Amino acid sequence: MTGTEPHDVPSAAQLVAAVRELLQSDVLPAVEGPVRFHTRVAVNVLAMVEREVELGPAQAREHAARLAGLGVADEAELAAAIRAGRLPDDERLLTALEAAVRAKLEVTDPAYLTAD
Template sequence: MAPPHDAPSAGELIAAVREFLQGEILPALEGRTRFHGLVAVNVLGMVERELALGPAHQQAHRERLAALGFADDAALAAAIRAGELDDRYAEVKAALLDAVRDKLAVANPGYADS
């Protein structure tokens, strides 16, 4: 944890709330309220994973874009649409697959495993 903040970290606080909702609140809910509780638990899990993985994913994404010769996603997308990278298909595909894997690691890690 970076000064001046003390323990618990933001990730630890989010984990505690998620665990409380999951263990104490959800079992008592039904129907629509239970569904929204499950959504809330899922969102908190995503936030936990983004806090933990986000900085490394951001750095890796910057490096992938730089290796392809682009400063941002918009420039890469424009080049793909214009056909400027057709001769680098395998390289672009690998970079995009890595980006999707990183997104899934945060949004729904179980989906990437299936």
């Protein structure tokens, strides 16, 4: 198995990476003004998609396990339980919330995780 079944190579992640690299290396240096800005935005969006494709499945499994450990099914139920005071304000809840935020940052902007 290549990890892309039932699809052929290149994978979705490889396609997104190829488009991002093209925009970053060929298009971005050749454009100015608003088109340059929009190209930079597109490069950043494609980088986020790459990271979500790569990290998302494992993050989703880990998040579901954390939620189940807190006795809730999803983030809406978690928020409702916190608002209602049904969850103890303890290390387990804080750890779950921190892990959820970290997972989001790993996809949206991992530089925030390494910033001083």
